[in-house]
Amino acid sequence: MNGSREVILGRIRRALLRPGPGQGQEHGSLNGVQSSSGRVDPVQLFGQFQEQSERVGGEPRLCTDSEEALRGIQDLVVAAAYRRVAVSNHEICRRHRLAQVLSDLLPEVSLWIEEGNSDSGSSRRRNSRQLAQADLSITGAEFLIAESGTVLIASTGSSRQISLLPTAHLVLATPDQICPDLAAVFQQLGTAPEEGRLPAALTMITGPSRTADIEKVLIKGAHGPVRQLTWVIGRL
Amino acid sequence: MNRSPSQFKILASENVADQRLRNTFQSATGHALGQRAQSVQLVPEWEDLRERAHRIKEETVEHLDFYLEKLEASVIRRGGRVFWARDASEASNYVVNLCRRLQAPTVVKSKSMAAEEIGLADALESGGVEPVETDLGEFIIQVAGETPSHIIAPALHMTRQQIGKLFHEKFGIPYTDVPAELCAFARQRLRREFLSARLGISGVNFAAADTGTIVIVENEGNARLCTSLPRVHLAIMGLEKVIPRFADLPLFLKLLARSSTGQRQTSYVSMISGPRREQEWDGPEEFHLILLDNGRSDILADPRMRRSLYCIRCGACLNTCPIYQRVGGHSYGSVYSGPIGSVLTPLFQGLEVAKDLPYASSLCGSCSNICPVKIDLHHQLLWLREKLVSRRATPWQERLAMSLFAAGMKDPTLYRMGSALLRLLLKVSGRGNRPFAVPGWSPTRDFPALAETSFKQWWEDNRPGGEG
Numbered sequence: 001m002n003g004s005r006e007v008i009l010g011r012i013r014r015a016l017l018r019p020g021p022g023q024g025q026e027h028g029s030l031n032g033v034q035s036s037s038g039r040v041d042p043v044q045l046f047g048q049f050q051e052q053s054e055r056v057g058g059e060p061r062l063c064t065d066s067e068e069a070l071r072g073i074q075d076l077v078v079a080a081a082y083r084r085v086a087v088s089n090h091e092i093c094r095r096h097r098l099a100q101v102l103s104d105l106l107p108e109v110s111l112w113i114e115e116g117n118s119d120s121g122s123s124r125r126r127n128s129r130q131l132a133q134a135d136l137s138i139t140g141a142e143f144l145i146a147e148s149g150t151v152l153i154a155s156t157g158s159s160r161q162i163s164l165l166p167t168a169h170l171v172l173a174t175p176d177q178i179c180p181d182l183a184a185v186f187q188q189l190g191t192a193p194e195e196g197r198l199p200a201a202l203t204m205i206t207g208p209s210r211t212a213d214i215e216k217v218l219i220k221g222a223h224g225p226v227r228q229l230t231w232v233i234g235r236l
Numbered sequence: 237m238n239r240s241p242s243q244f245k246i247l248a249s250e251n252v253a254d255q256r257l258r259n260t261f262q263s264a265t266g267h268a269l270g271q272r273a274q275s276v277q278l279v280p281e282w283e284d285l286r287e288r289a290h291r292i293k294e295e296t297v298e299h300l301d302f303y304l305e306k307l308e309a310s311v312i313r314r315g316g317r318v319f320w321a322r323d324a325s326e327a328s329n330y331v332v333n334l335c336r337r338l339q340a341p342t343v344v345k346s347k348s349m350a351a352e353e354i355g356l357a358d359a360l361e362s363g364g365v366e367p368v369e370t371d372l373g374e375f376i377i378q379v380a381g382e383t384p385s386h387i388i389a390p391a392l393h394m395t396r397q398q399i400g401k402l403f404h405e406k407f408g409i410p411y412t413d414v415p416a417e418l419c420a421f422a423r424q425r426l427r428r429e430f431l432s433a434r435l436g437i438s439g440v441n442f443a444a445a446d447t448g449t450i451v452i453v454e455n456e457g458n459a460r461l462c463t464s465l466p467r468v469h470l471a472i473m474g475l476e477k478v479i480p481r482f483a484d485l486p487l488f489l490k491l492l493a494r495s496s497t498g499q500r501q502t503s504y505v506s507m508i509s510g511p512r513r514e515q516e517w518d519g520p521e522e523f524h525l526i527l528l529d530n531g532r533s534d535i536l537a538d539p540r541m542r543r544s545l546y547c548i549r550c551g552a553c554l555n556t557c558p559i560y561q562r563v564g565g566h567s568y569g570s571v572y573s574g575p576i577g578s579v580l581t582p583l584f585q586g587l588e589v590a591k592d593l594p595y596a597s598s599l600c601g602s603c604s605n606i607c608p609v610k611i612d613l614h615h616q617l618l619w620l621r622e623k624l625v626s627r628r629a630t631p632w633q634e635r636l637a638m639s640l641f642a643a644g645m646k647d648p649t650l651y652r653m654g655s656a657l658l659r660l661l662l663k664v665s666g667r668g669n670r671p672f673a674v675p676g677w678s679p680t681r682d683f684p685a686l687a688e689t690s691f692k693q694w695w696e697d698n699r700p701g702g703e704g
Contacts, residue, residue, distance in 0.1 A: 002319060002320055004320045004321060004322040004326060004529075005320040007322060008320050008322060008475075008527070008529045008533060009301050009304070009305070009320075011529070011533035011534075011536075011537075012300050012301045012304070012475075012533050012536060013301050014537070015533055015534075015536035015537035016298065016299075016300065016301065016536065018537065018538075018539050019539065020294075020297070020298050020539040020542045021294060021298075021539070021542070021543065052500065056499075056503075089517075114517065121467060121521070124517075124518050125431075127517075127518070128431055128465055128518075129431060132427060132431060145501075147500065148500040148501035149500075149501075150501050155512070155513075155516045155517070155518075155519055156513070156515065156516060158517065159516075159517035159518045160460070160464040160517070160518050160519055161464055161465060161518055162517075164457060164460050164461060164464060181486075182485075182486040182489065182490070182501075183486045185486075186482075186483055186485065186486050189482075198447055198449070198482075198509050199509070199513065199516070200314075200508065200509055200510055200511060200512050200513050200516055200519050201463075201464070201506060201507070201508050201509075201519060202506075202507040202509075203460065203504060203505070203506050203507070204501065204504065204505040204507075205503065205504060206499075206500075206501040206502065206503050206504075207503055208503070209455070209456055209457040209503055209504070210455045210456065210503050211372045211373075211419060211455060211456045212389070212455075213371070213372040213373035213376065213389060213390070213391055213419075214372070214376075214391070214394075214396055214399060214415040214418060214419065215260075215395065215396050215415065216263075216264050216267060216389070216392075217396075217415040217416075219415055219416050219419045221419075221420075221423070222372055222419060222423065222455070222456035222457060222458070223370070223423055223426065223427075223456045223457035223458045223460075223461055224456070224457025224460065224461075224503070224504070225457075
């Protein structure tokens, strides 16, 4: 709060005394984008997600069960010769006991496990340096958006930096998390999410980090992950 | 490199003569327009969405005080701090003081037109703080000591060879003009800055009043880094970036991504509501939001120009503008270029300083047609011209010509006499039917020759089944 607050608000109020194009109209009932669909066939939803994610350079995949996903991770790590892998504390990672299973499957890989929240700034900084060295991170997501091939993650599910600093980022998800479009996600988030439900950071990720700032040439991996993988585990 | 909007004519004629620069802007804007058209085509309700967005912006701007107070309350409720800045120096001082308190020798900064507008980077430097631009394009032009030439692609005017040479000279790395290698170098270099900075500065694309959520749209991930790693996050926004509801975001995000780059969704959209919560792993401990006026409340005071505050900075009007395509962003001598820049710069910096900008338009209306929030940009430009005329700020020759024209158009006899006189003058001057040279017009364009007879005369002679 500062002195200029009253000055600025005063100037705005004086300015608005001169009626503009829409003054006096009540637009309170205006809504934004309507979700395009009611119930959609899960096969179709995943198909759309896959198509859109691939369009922007993402690597989507369907794994029928936990076993296939775990084997897939093993293959991925071996094929790309990843040496450092970070696993988040997201519910889905714990459900598949990733930390334990991966240390058995990939004994030569150095695993970094995200543990409960770290209250001190110095330990968070240490974590940042660790994560900046990681080749691959594995996290969960809150929603997948079929229309654009997007995953939505929350700062309550895992740290912000684990999906950002490593070279590759793998999201594990379930078929019921796929929504047709952004409007449908927002309907689930609630029209005006109350205090408790809205995390400090909600992030939508659509494909790998990119830039076209040099002569409009598209480059993957500007500041964030070079690879963005999304694996949906389960039967559609 | 300091340019002023008062130099528009000089800068534009220099840039228009630079064939390479013209090619760059033509192809880049053409590419962006193509991408946009493709993605807009897939949204049959596009016109309806534009109309909704226009009405939501109208509602917001017409009740700006209400929504700003609501936004402030929501941000504070979520543990953030709000600072109202009347002008550039108030905003900059706040940031410099914050850096002093944090004892931060450097700050990492992501792209923000508002920060650009107030010259925040320069203010930080004078305050003894090193601002590190982290968007690749911004980083390049910061190293080059340049200014942005496009809202979305700041280094659009530079070639890969120029950038390669620049990095080679400034950082001593081996010369390369491979974009991916240049980008990889910047990534590596900036990572160090991200990991050590205590303050991250970002812009704001939208701020939802009901939840206090600020939204940042980007492709590179540098804004995510700026808002995730440092201990403190400061966001700066022009007052007009507020939107009423969190639930309005799907609409605006859809319009922004498709209009600016033709993407369905940018790589990253961050929706930030206050500082890190206690149960969360990481994120800044403090969140500061600067609400910047800097002339916006003056724009608001003119009901006709008010709509320019609906702008969501997508850059589509730049891409589609036949003038921008040819003269490029630097000609406008201001951070805001293209049609929206030609409206905002005179309003921010004064009509006298930027009196050529309202004329940097053919009034074709392409900007108004493409604008995702339906700002009637070409009308705004026309109204600015009207202001200039009523202030007698146009050249006396033009005023004289216009008053003669007005008199002639009102009186058929005067009109006939005038056009006869003009023909006679041309005949006796020995120029045949070629009009006189007019400075500012004829050096670059041919003046069409006058017809031998006036249309009225021709009609009387040739009217089918006429008097004869």
